[in-house]
Amino acid sequence: MWRSSRIARQFTSATRGFASRIQAGQPIFETRPHLIEKGDLTPGISAIEYFARRQRILESLPDKSTVILPGNVTQFATQSVFHQFIQDPNFYYLTGFLEPGATLVLHKENDQSMKSIFFVPEKNPAVEQWEGHRTGTKGAVEIFNADEAYPVDDLDSKLTSILNDTTNVYVETDYHPRYSPFFHTQFGNILRNSSVRKLESAVKLVESSRLIKSECEIDAMRVASEMSAEAFNNAYSIRFSKEHDLHAFLDYQFRANGCQMPAYLAVVAGGSHALTIHYTRNDDLLKDGDLVLVDAAGKYGGYCSDISRTWPVTGEFSQPQKDLYQAVLNTNKQCIELCTVKSGMSLADIHRSSEDILYTELLNAGFTGLTRGQVRELYPHYIGHNLGIDVHDLKTASNFIPLKSNQVITIEPGVYVPISDKFPKHFQGIGIRIEDNVVVGPESNEVLTVDALKEIDDIEVAAGM
Numbered sequence: 001m002w003r004s005s006r007i008a009r010q011f012t013s014a015t016r017g018f019a020s021r022i023q024a025g026q027p028i029f030e031t032r033p034h035l036i037e038k039g040d041l042t043p044g045i046s047a048i049e050y051f052a053r054r055q056r057i058l059e060s061l062p063d064k065s066t067v068i069l070p071g072n073v074t075q076f077a078t079q080s081v082f083h084q085f086i087q088d089p090n091f092y093y094l095t096g097f098l099e100p101g102a103t104l105v106l107h108k109e110n111d112q113s114m115k116s117i118f119f120v121p122e123k124n125p126a127v128e129q130w131e132g133h134r135t136g137t138k139g140a141v142e143i144f145n146a147d148e149a150y151p152v153d154d155l156d157s158k159l160t161s162i163l164n165d166t167t168n169v170y171v172e173t174d175y176h177p178r179y180s181p182f183f184h185t186q187f188g189n190i191l192r193n194s195s196v197r198k199l200e201s202a203v204k205l206v207e208s209s210r211l212i213k214s215e216c217e218i219d220a221m222r223v224a225s226e227m228s229a230e231a232f233n234n235a236y237s238i239r240f241s242k243e244h245d246l247h248a249f250l251d252y253q254f255r256a257n258g259c260q261m262p263a264y265l266a267v268v269a270g271g272s273h274a275l276t277i278h279y280t281r282n283d284d285l286l287k288d289g290d291l292v293l294v295d296a297a298g299k300y301g302g303y304c305s306d307i308s309r310t311w312p313v314t315g316e317f318s319q320p321q322k323d324l325y326q327a328v329l330n331t332n333k334q335c336i337e338l339c340t341v342k343s344g345m346s347l348a349d350i351h352r353s354s355e356d357i358l359y360t361e362l363l364n365a366g367f368t369g370l371t372r373g374q375v376r377e378l379y380p381h382y383i384g385h386n387l388g389i390d391v392h393d394l395k396t397a398s399n400f401i402p403l404k405s406n407q408v409i410t411i412e413p414g415v416y417v418p419i420s421d422k423f424p425k426h427f428q429g430i431g432i433r434i435e436d437n438v439v440v441g442p443e444s445n446e447v448l449t450v451d452a453l454k455e456i457d458d459i460e461v462a463a464g465m
Contacts, residue, residue: 023133024143025121026098041096041144043260043301044220050096051116051145056209057094058106058114065168067106067202068159070183074100084261089389090206092302097144099135101152107162115147119158122151156186163194170202204396210388211397212406217388218439220301221408222448225437227257228297228305229452235294236311236453236462243268243282243292250296259298263305264391266296270313274431275416277381286313291321293431304391306410307449308435315463320426322456324415327361329454331413332434335383339403339411339438339445347399347409351383354413362415366424378417384410387437407440408448 027035041047057067071091075083085100095104095118105117121127123136140149150158163169169191191199213221231253240246247268254262269279270286274293286292290313297305310325312318317325335354338345345353359375367374386393387408403409412435417427437448453459 024139025133025135028143042098044223045096045216045301047096047143047145049214049216050094053209054094054104054106054116055114057206058108058116059111060205061106061108061170062168063108063110064166065108065170066162066166067104067170067205069094069104069106069202069206071095071097071102071104072100087302089393090203090210092389093206093210095144096302097135097140103152103155105159105162107166109165116145117158117162118144118146118149119152119155120149122153155182156190159187160190160194163190163196166194166196168198168200169194169196170200170205172201172203201396207394207396210394211386212404213388213408213439214406217303218406218408218448220303221305221387221437224259224263224298224300224303224305225307225448226451227259227300228254228307229449230257231296231298232294232307232309232452233462236315236459237464239314240286240292243270243273243284243286246286246292246294247282247296250294254296254298257298259300260302261299263297263299267294267308268296269293269431272419272429272431274310274433275418275429276431277414277416288314289318291325291430291432293433295433295435302389304387304389304393305449306387306391306412306435306437307452308412308414308433309452309454310432310434311459311463316460316465317456320424321430323365324417324427324430325432325456327358327365328413328415328432328434329456330361331358332411332436332454335411335413336436336438336445336447339409339440340443341403341405341440342443344402346402347382347384350411351399354383355379358413358415365427367427368424374422378415378423379413380416381412381414384412384435403440405440405442409438409440411436411438 029036029038039046041050069091072088074085077083087098091104099121101121103119108114118140120137120140121134123134128134137149137151140146231250234253235249247266250266251262265280267279268282270284270292271290273279273284291310292313293310295308297307331354334357335350338350338353355375358379362370386397387410412433414433416431417423419428434454439446453462
């Protein structure tokens with residue numbers, strides 16, 4: 001076990017000789033100064049910000065409360081092939097700790113006794129030879145500012161002791177296989193034999209704190225958006241013959257521009273494949289005369305961008321494509337204008353407005369006799385969602401509360417015209433989505449994805465037309 005011996009800490013891992021005496025299980029300033037700035041734990045987010053997040057949660061708790069947040073474990077595609085590890089968003093938000101199999105426990109006895117306890121995989125040379133460095137308990141204190149740190153194997157005994165002095169527990173009872181097997185087996189018995197009287201959702205508790213982004217979080221999302229936008233703009237000028245090739249180009253561009261990884265599995269849908277909202281096969285040919293709908297973006301510092309653009313395979317829109325595209329673009333731009341605190345609108349309100357705006361735009365484009373019900377058929381998804389550490393951020397957040405300053409959302413109207421005589425023939429088989437990322441402000445907003453070209457003339461110029 002390691003325990004912090006300091007009350008006031010510098011919140012930085014930049015102590016003299018640190019790099020030579022400890023290696024962490026993730027990039028830190030001392031070992032990867034080209035990736036991490038001094039004082040930061042992850043790109044753009046400082047150790048002090050992670051510490052402050054935990055303190056904010058602790059201060060909000062009643063006395064004799066414990067919050068238990070497991071991180072993710074490694075997931076396997078087959079017995080011997082593992083997936084790339086992605087940390088649980090709530091655990092990530094409070095720790096910045098990127099290794100699998102860890103757990104965070106926040107315990108508050110009273111206002112004078114609050115602590116963050118990390119349970120982490122201990123250093124093990126034999127395992128590290130295969131899997132790379134671990135941070136270990138000492139590093140959890142020295143780098144991540146844990147008040148106490150224990151090997152993850154001690155979770156059973158330590159939680160038994162902590163919960164015997166706890167009245168309120170914040171935990172997620174619907175445990176997913178991505179969590180440690182401990183939470184499917186021993187934990188239930190510990191809870192039943194404890195002094196706990198009240199169970200509440202840890203996810204809801206943490207996500208309420210994640211809704212409003214800090215300036216550092218917004219900066220990370222701005223960087224992700226700028227890097228992703230550059231990839232789109234570079235793609236416009238290339239005549240790709242296969243969806244697969246365009247997908248590979250964008251993935252490479254995101255990383256080459258500085259993103260850590262794609263934020264999600266890309267949609268690269270040529271022609272009528274765009275009618276499938278989450279088309280991710282990306283294995284067909286791209287045909288002259290068709291549009292290609294791309295929903296793809298990168299992640300930077302653990303924060304996502306989320307961009308959709310639609311453009312002609314040849315670089316030049318036909319007249320029907322222009323008319324339908326402009327209808328969606330006008331809807332996109334008018335909905336973005338509503339993304340302010342002053343508007344008093346919620347995401348649900350903006351969605352209803354998007355249906356009204358798109359209805360008028362489609363009538364103007366030539367959808368004679370269009371009904372409101374048909375608009376929902378042509379536009380079956382929601383106007384947007386929260387964005388942050390997760391691409392569809394905050395599963396517990398309500399879409400019915402007014403937008404708040406520094407909330408980050410997507411605005412992504414779309415239209416998907418099936419092969420049906422109910423709709424004009426020259427629009428059939430066309431799918432279009434235009435998605436931007438918006439920081440809500442008091443009276444205005446910031447479009448993080450503003451650099452990703454979306455005006456018809458700009459796209460055609462970028463394509464060399």
